[in-house]
Amino acid sequence: MKRQVPLLITLFVGTLLIFSVFIPPMENIGENFTLFFDIIAVFAFFLGGGNLVRVHISKLRRRKKDYGYSIITLVGFFFMLIVGLFKIGNPGGIAASVTAEGSIFQTTFTTVLIPLQSTMYALLAFFVASASYRAFRAKNREATLLLVAAFIILLGRTPFGMMLTSWVPDSFSVLQVPNLAIWIMNSPNLAGQRAIIIGIGLGVVSMSLRLILGVERTYLGEDRG
Amino acid sequence: MEHLGLWVAAFLTLGIYSFLYRDNPWYKLSEAIFIGISAGYWVVTLFWDNFYGKFWVGHGEDPWLWVGAVLGFLMLLRLVPKIGWISRWPLSFIVGATAGLWMMNYFSSNIMLQVKDTIMPLFGSGYTASAYDIVGNIVVAVGTFSGLVYFFFSKEHKGAFGATAKVGIWFIMITFGASFGYTVMSRMSLLIGRMDFLFSDWLGLIK
Amino acid sequence: MSIGKLSTGPTVLFLASLLIGLIISSMTSGLLAQSVIGTGDATDSVLVEVPGVAPATSLVAEEHKYDNGNSIDLYWVPSIDDQPEGGLVRAYHLYRSDNEAEATKIAELLPGANQYRDETVTPDNKYVYHIIAISDGASAKSIKTAPISPHREWLNYDKKYLFLIALIISAAVIFFVETAKRGKKLFIRKIAGLEAIDDAVGRATEMGRPILFIPGILDMDDVQTLAGLTILGRISRVIADYDCKIYAPVSRSLVMTAARETIKASYQAAGRPDAYSDDMVTYMTDEQFGYVAAVDGVMVRERPATVFLLGAFFAESLILAETGNSVGAIQIAGTARPAQLPFFIAACDFTLIGEELFAASAYLSGEPMQLGSLKGQDIGKAIAMVVIVAGVFAITIGEAWDVGFMHDLVRWLSDIFSTK
Numbered sequence: 001m002k003r004q005v006p007l008l009i010t011l012f013v014g015t016l017l018i019f020s021v022f023i024p025p026m027e028n029i030g031e032n033f034t035l036f037f038d039i040i041a042v043f044a045f046f047l048g049g050g051n052l053v054r055v056h057i058s059k060l061r062r063r064k065k066d067y068g069y070s071i072i073t074l075v076g077f078f079f080m081l082i083v084g085l086f087k088i089g090n091p092g093g094i095a096a097s098v099t100a101e102g103s104i105f106q107t108t109f110t111t112v113l114i115p116l117q118s119t120m121y122a123l124l125a126f127f128v129a130s131a132s133y134r135a136f137r138a139k140n141r142e143a144t145l146l147l148v149a150a151f152i153i154l155l156g157r158t159p160f161g162m163m164l165t166s167w168v169p170d171s172f173s174v175l176q177v178p179n180l181a182i183w184i185m186n187s188p189n190l191a192g193q194r195a196i197i198i199g200i201g202l203g204v205v206s207m208s209l210r211l212i213l214g215v216e217r218t219y220l221g222e223d224r225g
Numbered sequence: 226m227e228h229l230g231l232w233v234a235a236f237l238t239l240g241i242y243s244f245l246y247r248d249n250p251w252y253k254l255s256e257a258i259f260i261g262i263s264a265g266y267w268v269v270t271l272f273w274d275n276f277y278g279k280f281w282v283g284h285g286e287d288p289w290l291w292v293g294a295v296l297g298f299l300m301l302l303r304l305v306p307k308i309g310w311i312s313r314w315p316l317s318f319i320v321g322a323t324a325g326l327w328m329m330n331y332f333s334s335n336i337m338l339q340v341k342d343t344i345m346p347l348f349g350s351g352y353t354a355s356a357y358d359i360v361g362n363i364v365v366a367v368g369t370f371s372g373l374v375y376f377f378f379s380k381e382h383k384g385a386f387g388a389t390a391k392v393g394i395w396f397i398m399i400t401f402g403a404s405f406g407y408t409v410m411s412r413m414s415l416l417i418g419r420m421d422f423l424f425s426d427w428l429g430l431i432k
Numbered sequence: 433m434s435i436g437k438l439s440t441g442p443t444v445l446f447l448a449s450l451l452i453g454l455i456i457s458s459m460t461s462g463l464l465a466q467s468v469i470g471t472g473d474a475t476d477s478v479l480v481e482v483p484g485v486a487p488a489t490s491l492v493a494e495e496h497k498y499d500n501g502n503s504i505d506l507y508w509v510p511s512i513d514d515q516p517e518g519g520l521v522r523a524y525h526l527y528r529s530d531n532e533a534e535a536t537k538i539a540e541l542l543p544g545a546n547q548y549r550d551e552t553v554t555p556d557n558k559y560v561y562h563i564i565a566i567s568d569g570a571s572a573k574s575i576k577t578a579p580i581s582p583h584r585e586w587l588n589y590d591k592k593y594l595f596l597i598a599l600i601i602s603a604a605v606i607f608f609v610e611t612a613k614r615g616k617k618l619f620i621r622k623i624a625g626l627e628a629i630d631d632a633v634g635r636a637t638e639m640g641r642p643i644l645f646i647p648g649i650l651d652m653d654d655v656q657t658l659a660g661l662t663i664l665g666r667i668s669r670v671i672a673d674y675d676c677k678i679y680a681p682v683s684r685s686l687v688m689t690a691a692r693e694t695i696k697a698s699y700q701a702a703g704r705p706d707a708y709s710d711d712m713v714t715y716m717t718d719e720q721f722g723y724v725a726a727v728d729g730v731m732v733r734e735r736p737a738t739v740f741l742l743g744a745f746f747a748e749s750l751i752l753a754e755t756g757n758s759v760g761a762i763q764i765a766g767t768a769r770p771a772q773l774p775f776f777i778a779a780c781d782f783t784l785i786g787e788e789l790f791a792a793s794a795y796l797s798g799e800p801m802q803l804g805s806l807k808g809q810d811i812g813k814a815i816a817m818v819v820i821v822a823g824v825f826a827i828t829i830g831e832a833w834d835v836g837f838m839h840d841l842v843r844w845l846s847d848i849f850s851t852k
Contacts, residue, residue: 006317013325033322036292040293049264052715069257073258078265079265080264084266122418124415146778149399150403158410195368195376196770199376201335206794206805207662210794213609216793216797220320259719263717264717316652316686316690320658332597336816378810
């Protein structure tokens with residue numbers, strides 16, 4: 001029971017979904033499964049959210065280093081939970097949408113979460129700079145190709161690229177940086193993309209078959225090693 | 226109130242930026258707030274959108290939704306050590322569904338479509354292409370082919386095969402370079418966006 | 433029960449059902465083609481002339497082919513008074529009568545419209561349509577269509593080639609899995625990023641620092657997450673042997689559960705179930721950048737010796753990889769998102785590119801059957817390469833000298849590879 005049932009479920013569900021593509025009366029089954037998944041995910045949140053609370057409470061209890069921040073995390077979590085689930089301070093009351101304008105839930109989202117999200121996202125500007133610097137020091141031929149292509153595309157998207165090569169006569173306009181950038185995007189870049197994408201497709205097909213046929217079963221907590 | 230919101234937003238923005246210097250209490254505070262508030266935000270959204278919106282409202286009309294709810298419930302049996310193993314059922318259900326669904330999706334979009342798009346006349350329809358296009362077309366065909374050679378697992382990259390694989394990895398590197406270069410600019414504009422918030426919305430230095 | 437015994441059943445079942453499906457689909461193709469389709473020629477002519485505007489003409493109703501019997505396609509020629517500039521027609525109202533009942537309006541369409549798909553029909557009911565062109569103060573009714581009944585089809589014959597190619601590649605994968613099972617040795621080339629795993633784990637052990645595993649930010653309904661977890665299974669087996677510490681902060685509750693199962697099993701398999709603890713995997717938050725903030729915090733405080741980033745990554749790829757780099761960790765990354773791969777290449781020591789991510793678990797397992805599936809994958813690649821070469825050759829020659837059979841070959845190939 002413990003070992004076979006999960007494997008049979010995977011086999012059955014996987015095979016069903018593969019065939020549903022070819023059988024019109026079953027064509028909506030994929031959407032249904034997505035719906036099931038969404039519902040399962042809500043239940044699973046009891047486990048994830050429970051884990052979050054447990055971890056921080058245990059830090060607090062044991063007075064671990066930095067336990068003060070755990071208090072803040074817990075307060076934030078329960079605050080959102082309460083104002084959101086009971087729609088406290090929602091101008092439209094319990095019947096209104098939880099994200100209604102002016103509700104405490106939505107206001108917290110815009111004043112606290114949005115700036116945090118966009119700043120974290122914006123850290124990328126610095127990290128892109130440091131990654132580029134590292135790429136610059138790379139010595140092998142592959143890294144050089146990456147760098148040259150990146151440099152041309154980058155220049156091609158700025159007015160500077162235009163200025164730099166405006167002296168190139170029009171009969172060789174291909175060599176002007178913006179045109180070169182377009183050519184790279186449309187030709188070698190496209191070729192590389194295709195090879196990667198086709199490879200991914202085959203990789204997914206093969207892995208899916210391994211999972212469905214039960215050849216690959218580590219995820220189920222069944223390693224036979 | 227609006228004023229307070231602005232200051233909170235600025236405080237948190239600077240808190241996250243302080244991470245660039247080093248880990249520090251300001252960042253830790255911003256991080257703790259971020260984790261707590263965002264986790265809470267997700268539970269609430271999942272509850273209202275998925276549980277209430279999809280299951281509670283819909284289960285009368287579509288009794289199949291009970292399958293999702295039952296599987297979700299089985300998942301919770303993990304909390305009972307003796308029968309915790311039952312929670313593998315919903316897990317294997319999800320794995321089977323994901324594998325089956327994506328297998329056919331990737332099949333048509335990643336394999337069939339890409340192969341079809343690569344079939345094109347090198348010299349254009351009726352030999353009309355310019356030298357520029359011809360070079361481009363040849364590069365696409367050769368690049369796709371050699372890129373696939375690179376991914377071959379069952380043959381050592383040696384001799385002519387190895388040389389082709391080498392050409393393949395060059396194409397793949399150019400592709401990576403192109404995406405890298407393409408993204409740099411948009412990442413910079415994110416920074417400009419945040420600076421605009423700090424200096425214009427918050428401090429009012431730039432009008 | 434050994435894996436050898438178990439997998440034969442499903443394999444045979446799977447192949448058999450694919451084969452039966454193919455036979456049925458090829459047998460019924462003729463039937464299906466004939467049964468197409470009670471095309472509603474405009475015979476029933478009840479033309480109502482309302483002065484001021486001309487009606488739409490040539491209204492035709494056709495059953496939508498190879499579906500569940502729940503859609504009908506309608507085509508018509510717009511009224512001659514329906515012009516882009518200065519036209520009289522303001523709208524079209526589409527009416528439908530179900531089983532000879534009174535006709536009711538089912539849609540209002542903008543001027544210029546000449547087709548519509550009615551997806552609100554029930555199989556085997558009888559439908560008659562007409563369309564009314566509406567102008568200011570006047571209207572004109574088209575002739576009615578002949579009665580039409582949509583039928584439920586059991587096979588989508590449009591997808592026969594998709595089925596065929598899926599069958600061939602699946603069969604290749606399964607064939608090599610079976611061949612390997614019978615003990616034939618298969619060669620698989622070395623993959624650098626995967627060869628480095630042992631060293632990376634060993635380094636963490638020597639330094640007495642933890643190993644961080646990040647399975648991406650998507651949930652269990654994404655294949656990349658599944659790929660990441662299957663690799664986690666292999667890696668944690670090595671970690672259990674080395675007696676090193678692993679920590680996996682995750683952003684989805686289901687991934688947390690699955691990752692725990694995976695690590696636990698590896699520890700059991702290594703004969704060290706007592707060393708496993710649920711604390712090895714913790715849930716952070718579902719929010720993309722909240723998760724990044726949390727993981728960045730973990731990285732700078734725990735200073736892991738090795739970081740694995742294997743799964744679905746978006747913009748956060750570079751933030752995580754650069755932070756990992758700044759604490760001096762050896763990093764092995766992999767994703768199937770081409771847009772994020774360059775950042776991993778720039779910031780990590782080893783990167784699994786696309787297909788390599790999905791192949792990694794099979795490769796690491798070293799089991800003949802798993803390696804066999806990689807060989808099957810290569811057959812797919814070989815087919816793609818042959819088709820590309822043959823197709824490009826045929827279409828180029830065909831265009832140059834107008835060779836008839838080359839045109840046919842190209843048409844045939846693009847027919848096969850088109851995905852409707």
